Amino acid sequence: MSTMEQVKTSKAPAPEVKPVKETRELSGSQAVLEACIAEKVDTVFGYPGGAIMPIYDALYDYNDQLKHILVRHEQGGIHAAQGYARSSGKVGVVFATSGPGATNLVTGLADAMIDSTPLVAITGQVFAHLLGTDAFQETDVINITTPVTKWNYQVTDATEIPSVLAKAFYIAKSGRPGPVLIDITKNAQIQKFPYSGYTKCNHIRSYRPKPIVRKEYIEEAAKLINEAQKPFVVFGQGVILGKAEKEFRAFVEKSGIPAAWTILGLSALPTDHPLNVGMLGMHGNYGPNLLTNECDVLIAVGMRFDDRVTGRLDKYARQAKLIHLDIDPSEIDKNVKTTVGVWGDCKETLPMLTKLVNARVYPQWVDRFRECDKEEIREVIQEELNPTTEIMTMGEVIRNMNEITGGNAIIVTDVGQHQMVACRYAKFNESKSNITSGGLGTMGFALPAAIGAKFGAPDRTVIAIIGDGGVQMTIQELGTIMQTGVDVKIMILNNEFLGMVRQWQQLFNDKRYSFVDIASPDFVMVAKGYGIEGQKVSKREDLRPALETMLKSKGSYLLEVMVGKENNVFPMVPQGCSVSEVRLK
Amino acid sequence: MPLRRIDIHMNKQEYTITVYTENHIGLLVRIATMFSRRKINIESLNTSPSEAEGIHRFTIVINEIEEVVQKLARQIEKQVEVLKAYYNNNDEIVWQELALYKVPTDEIAEKVKVERLLREHGARAVVIRKDYTIFETSGHREETDKLVEVLAPYGLIEFVRSARVAIIKNSKGFHEKLKEFDEAEPGEEVIENEFLDRREEVFTM
Structure with missing residues (x-):
């Protein structure tokens, strides 16, 4: 016997005993929960009701493995699941009953669809034999949610549940992520069937989440970049969803190209990175907007050229050669024609590109951004962050917050002026720290999303920054905070107006303030009613101590800050204008 | 480039x-x-x-x-x-659409001209009953439309066309x-x- 063989024999493993898959009897409801556990979901958000009662009954026994957060409204539930997904990078799960429970999910599904958030929504449905009879709380959820889901499916037989849920999780998180809705009739939830375990899905023949990356396109892209004199990177959430922050940073640092972010790309690159030149779009920074129309090569990474980013499309970067890296081929050439489209997962394509680009610096070109910054600071930022007015500005609140958190908190914003100000000025050191409703612009998003974000990242400080309008849309979720004791810091920036609409009415509708004057309750007293501590500040000298109290407080805290009523957010690219027509006042 | x-x-x-x-x-x-x-x-x-x-x-x-x-x-x-x-x-x-035409049988039986028209348009009888006859033809939209036009004076009862x-x-x-x-x-x-x-x-x- 040779030595080789000896070694081989001595190291040979014991004969493999194929584990016999034990079958046990499970109900459809139990199979749903087994699927969640197998997919490593630790928290689900939801609200019970008639048609989903069997799942809730099963949940009673799974309480130790699966945390269920009882929300106050299904919309709150789905936004919480979105917040969870965005802060953790995992799939968010929400349960709702049939009829109104399911229809209340629609806003969140649409929000998750446009912002590519991986979600699995599970709705109860009436008994299969009642489908189409206008039964109590019956609604055609599949057809209602078709345009706002990546995939949806109705289950009427429990034996389908393991494979359908495996598909649901796979579809939700792979490729360009998105929401999936599974509607399960009550009989399928009750039905018992022989269960032989859960097998994760990794292939659906009609679905190609990511392609094989073609080297020649990477080479073409690298050639363009290497020939460029004034290259400019614009990046979006694709970097975060692709878990490619490191790869992106390596690319930017080697190529030396200044990079600007879309609102959903924020936090993928630290805000104080020397090549981070700021925010794109309607209320983005001056330099990135202006210089979009001066760069010679525009490199878009994981973003989709939303109209709020591009302004007038026929005057958007016409002078530039354009490289677009995206995992979704339908985004390439959708809004802006590319010179080179690189279809692929940026986790793969970025390192390939980094390898081929020359290590360079563009001191003069980067200086152009810095000069624009100086102008923006002079015209806008200085007064916003260090106002000379008696009344406080939103910007100074954010500046003070930055100084205390050091940029380490997760910031969840709602929609409107406070959102633009927070995204413009908040500091971020870590990825997945900026959670906001971008594409859909859903007011009422922040409070429930912040709850979910905290469950998704329990070790981090979560601050919800919300306007006086938006907070009143989902204020009932204070009840969820009360009951779960989740630690969410709520900061209401109250300007006693629906500020963004008011700003537009001022600028474009001749100051005809039509229904933007919104009254608010005493938010501190409302919070108190829910057992949440809080205070309201109107004077500058009280702001800093109040922020410190909020951030030091053990549990949740509500801080209401009164800010200037008629302050506007600038810079601004008015609708229908080119990005280079960005206005500083 | x-x-x-x-x-x-x-x-x-x-x-x-x-x-x-x-x-x-x-x-x-x-x-x-x-x-x-x-x-x-x-x-x-x-x-x-x-x-x-x-x-x-x-x-x-x-x-x-x-x-x-x-x-x-x-x-x-x-x-x-x-x-x-x-x-x-x-x-x-290469595409086709299928069309069906229901016409009163007596008109067809009596009027030779109709028969000729049907031949010219490549129509085929699918059902012949005492009261009506159903013809079938296939072709492009203009062709099937043309036959509708031609049959109209002879009491076309019903007409249906498939998708392409x-x-x-x-x-x-x-x-x-x-x-x-x-x-x-x-x-x-x-x-x-x-x-x-x-x-x-x-x-x-």
Whole structure:
């Protein structure tokens, strides 16, 4: 016997005993929960009701493995699941009953669809034999949610549940992520069937989440970049969803190209990175907007050229050669024609590109951004962050917050002026720290999303920054905070107006303030009613101590800050204008 | 290399979109909303099993400019249960529509002229009853329309026409493609690469 063989024999493993898959009897409801556990979901958000009662009954026994957060409204539930997904990078799960429970999910599904958030929504449905009879709380959820889901499916037989849920999780998180809705009739939830375990899905023949990356396109892209004199990177959430922050940073640092972010790309690159030149779009920074129309090569990474980013499309970067890296081929050439489209997962394509680009610096070109910054600071930022007015500005609140958190908190914003100000000025050191409703612009998003974000990242400080309008849309979720004791810091920036609409009415509708004057309750007293501590500040000298109290407080805290009523957010690219027509006042 | 690629057909014309899908409930709505959401009218829609087992084929006709059709085809193909979406103009396909005409039998029996008309239009009798006769013909829209016009004076009782069915002239069918889709790990030569290879002529991902 040779030595080789000896070694081989001595190291040979014991004969493999194929584990016999034990079958046990499970109900459809139990199979749903087994699927969640197998997919490593630790928290689900939801609200019970008639048609989903069997799942809730099963949940009673799974309480130790699966945390269920009882929300106050299904919309709150789905936004919480979105917040969870965005802060953790995992799939968010929400349960709702049939009829109104399911229809209340629609806003969140649409929000998750446009912002590519991986979600699995599970709705109860009436008994299969009642489908189409206008039964109590019956609604055609599949057809209602078709345009706002990546995939949806109705289950009427429990034996389908393991494979359908495996598909649901796979579809939700792979490729360009998105929401999936599974509607399960009550009989399928009750039905018992022989269960032989859960097998994760990794292939659906009609679905190609990511392609094989073609080297020649990477080479073409690298050639363009290497020939460029004034290259400019614009990046979006694709970097975060692709878990490619490191790869992106390596690319930017080697190529030396200044990079600007879309609102959903924020936090993928630290805000104080020397090549981070700021925010794109309607209320983005001056330099990135202006210089979009001066760069010679525009490199878009994981973003989709939303109209709020591009302004007038026929005057958007016409002078530039354009490289677009995206995992979704339908985004390439959708809004802006590319010179080179690189279809692929940026986790793969970025390192390939980094390898081929020359290590360079563009001191003069980067200086152009810095000069624009100086102008923006002079015209806008200085007064916003260090106002000379008696009344406080939103910007100074954010500046003070930055100084205390050091940029380490997760910031969840709602929609409107406070959102633009927070995204413009908040500091971020870590990825997945900026959670906001971008594409859909859903007011009422922040409070429930912040709850979910905290469950998704329990070790981090979560601050919800919300306007006086938006907070009143989902204020009932204070009840969820009360009951779960989740630690969410709520900061209401109250300007006693629906500020963004008011700003537009001022600028474009001749100051005809039509229904933007919104009254608010005493938010501190409302919070108190829910057992949440809080205070309201109107004077500058009280702001800093109040922020410190909020951030030091053990549990949740509500801080209401009164800010200037008629302050506007600038810079601004008015609708229908080119990005280079960005206005500083 | 051109600065940006330029679209070729900027005028509205008839396009036939061919979609290969799984045979699942709800997919019709998912595909239909792709059009309705963009306020695009579907001129004709046919769906039936394709030559590949378990695979359905949609044939959809719309009037649009190429750029819109191309984006639509991409959005359709992006749907999880869609395998492929192609679009073609009328030069690239062979197509037919089927039409049925119900005419009073006595008119047919008595008037030789009608019979001649039917012959000229390649019609075929499907059912002959005492009271009425049903003829069938197939062809392009103008042809089937023409026969309606001609039969109208003779008491055409009812007329119905099917959606367009179309064969793509340079298509090799779907059997081979399906094998590639069935593979968990596709090879270098799979469909996906056509998107980048021939993205200007055909859309495919």
